[in-house]
């Protein structure tokens with residue numbers, strides 16, 4: 443088999459595996475429009491693969507293939523300038539994961555099945571404009587001296603909880 447035939451075979455195999463994964467996906471998504479470190483977005487894509495979510499929606503400036511350690515080839519990565527409009531058009535309930543005075547503690551929150559979880563920037567957090575467009579704001583309670591979690595860590599905790607609530611119901 444020459445190299446081009448090998449590549450076609452590999453791509454066919456990848457598509458087949460991905461189709462099998464697609465059947466088991468939960469109807470949940472993550473959205474990121476601002477990020478300082480590609481490694482954090484790469485870590486989030488790996489977590490999305492672990493919990494098998496529907497998709498991740500990113501502004502093109504936050505996505506770097508090489509920071510994903512290969513996890514991106516199994517995932518539905520949608521590149522969109524306006525992530526909020528994308529989620530609204532696709533009938534997701536928008537959930538800002540952010541520390542805010544109006545936030546609901548994560549353990550009091552029942553995730554709607556079709557949830558889009560929106561993450562903030564590592565330094566600035568989420569803009570008020572974005573927060574105001576979300577249906578809910580939720581936060582992970584913290585008790586130590588460090589004021590916030592790494593964005594990838596925060597996403598993992600929220601997705602674990604979403605998955606705990608919904609995976610068992612499928």
Ligand SMILES: C[S@@+](CC[C@H](N)C(=O)[O-])C[C@H]1O[C@@H](n2cnc3c(N)ncnc32)[C@H](O)[C@@H]1O
Nearest residue numbers: 539540561562564565567581582590591593596
């Ligand atoms: C490092 S934090 C941003 C901190 C930023 N300096 C601020 O004051 O908003 C990056 C992102 O991770 C998420 N995050 C971190 N800790 C969180 C928590 N305890 N609850 C909810 N979201 C959290 C939020 O999306 C936040 O915008």
